[in-house]
């Protein structure tokens with residue numbers, strides 16, 4: 326999963342035995358369908374992945390380069406991850422793996438923090454643009 330194309334998210338759904346027993350094959354198909362339905366094929370690559378060390382919380386998948394691991398996936402989880410994370414850029418906290426070892430928890434938390442910082446940055450930028458637009462409309466007699 327390393328070294329993917331820049332700007333392209335890569336999603337690997339675990340296809341190892343425990344996750345397969347819990348329906349990861351059907352979820353991987355659903356993931357492909359949802360990505361196609363939302364027109365994200367150019368921005369998201371999917372693959373059938375190996376064990377994510379979340380066997381007791383399967384089915385699981387990982388989204389790279391965001392370093393977000395999802396666990397206990399269901400069809401609803403797949404739909405929300407596609408619309409909120411892969412399309413909207415915001416990881417879906419409800420299914421972010423709670424126990425991916427110390428390193429995994431740290432990176433998942435970091436990813437969530439990065440997203441909230443990014444959201445804050447975007448709203449500041451929007452506020453600045455709105456203020457700028459407000460000033461220019463005051464100067465523009467036609468407005």
Ligand code: FES
Nearest residue numbers: 339344377379380
């Ligand atoms: S079998 Fe899927 S995470 Fe291990």
